[in-house]
Amino acid sequence: MFSASTVAATPVVPLPVLDDYDFRVRIDKLPLLDVSRLETRRECQRAYSLLSIAAHSYVWGQGLDIAQSIPEPLAVPLQTISDILDIPPVLTYAGCNKFNMNVTAIHCMTGTSDQDWLVIVSIAVEVEGGATLQPLLETMHGVRRNDPEAILIKLKETLLHLEKVGKLLTRIFERCDPAVFYWKIRKFLSGSENAASLGLPNGLEFNGVNNNEHKYHMGATGGQSSLFLALDVILGIERYENTLLAKMKRRPTELSSTTLPKSPTFDLLFWRSFRQTRRPSSRMWNAFTTVVCTRLNSSETLTSK
Incomplete structure (x- = not known):
């Protein structure tokens, strides 16, 4: 533990x-x-x-x-x-x-x-954050199947792990x-x-x-974590106010030896298509935007390390 x-x-x-x-x-x-x-x-x-x-x-x-x-x-x-x-x-x-x-x-x-x-703390964040990838992939499979309930369940599961990541990041100050x-x-x-x-x-x-x-x-720097940049690729987060994260996305060789996915499946086009053609319910859309906002809120703590 x-x-x-x-x-x-x-x-x-x-x-x-x-x-x-x-x-x-x-x-x-x-x-x-x-x-x-x-x-x-x-x-x-x-x-x-x-x-x-x-x-x-x-x-x-x-x-x-x-x-x-x-x-x-x-x-x-x-x-x-x-x-x-x-x-x-x-x-x-x-x-x-x-x-x-x-x-x-x-x-x-x-x-x-x-x-x-x-x-x-950094490793604990990687472990907990890594648990978000599987439900996110299953979310995209749900989009392909046009399965709103599966999408909602997996988005909520993703959010649960991201919230734990946020709590772990604040624990740095316990002994550092x-x-x-x-x-x-x-x-x-x-x-x-x-x-x-x-x-x-x-x-x-x-x-x-x-x-x-x-x-x-x-x-x-914590901004080199390939986990968070992979999350951004999957979630379709394209713009960064934080210049360090923008630089890291332009320079993948500075990452932690993990190649980010480059398939069109793993980009914003997928989510755009979902929003435009499937017209997600307000519950589903709120769940998705909450996941994105929770991910973005972790950026400041991550890159300040």
Whole structure:
């Protein structure tokens, strides 16, 4: 059962090498890491999570001394494993949460229970939110069959899960202090895109990769959750006031390694056809609009993480 007591019972040990400003020295002494022996996708995901967290710790882990490049022993395997997974070589929502979870967070840059709790809530949201997909698909099957009762039942089931998602998102504040997040956790989630004000005016140099290529990538954010963008595709939500979500929809490679459906079945045309030709009852239309509004109301909490 998802509970705040999970974190309280879990010892989270701070990383002494970050506190002692010794992390870069240790990384610089590493041999070139070989990822060719990784066999399963799960192993690759674990490696990606560890390498991307290490890269962000290397860049942001020494106060105002921001590293302008990451060394070859870290850059080369991170690029290689990212290519295998088709994910940018930067810490993403997937690397920070989805691939970094085994009851509690596996890797934690700050060593705080606040960050551990942030991961736990994020995964709980993914699990509960994922339960909306099946009833939504069954709703569309109901539209095809012209079965109003089935449509109404499945829309109400979808709404039930979305309301639970909203409640889970508010639970972040139970054990993740906003001050700890802002001052201690947030910087480690930053990427190299538009990061001049953070100390990376020229992006991040990857030594040993494509002639020491400078890369510009967005960091980890809840807006990268493919779950919520998939919901938007299915529900036909096309316009975003939130610029981050608009950007994420334009740049699917920044997502958490999940491809969004592109079939015409999964777009607003389906719902338009339903509204125009089937003339849904007010009960059904109210149920549909309530689902859409509940999804949109979760955007602010999601992207503020």
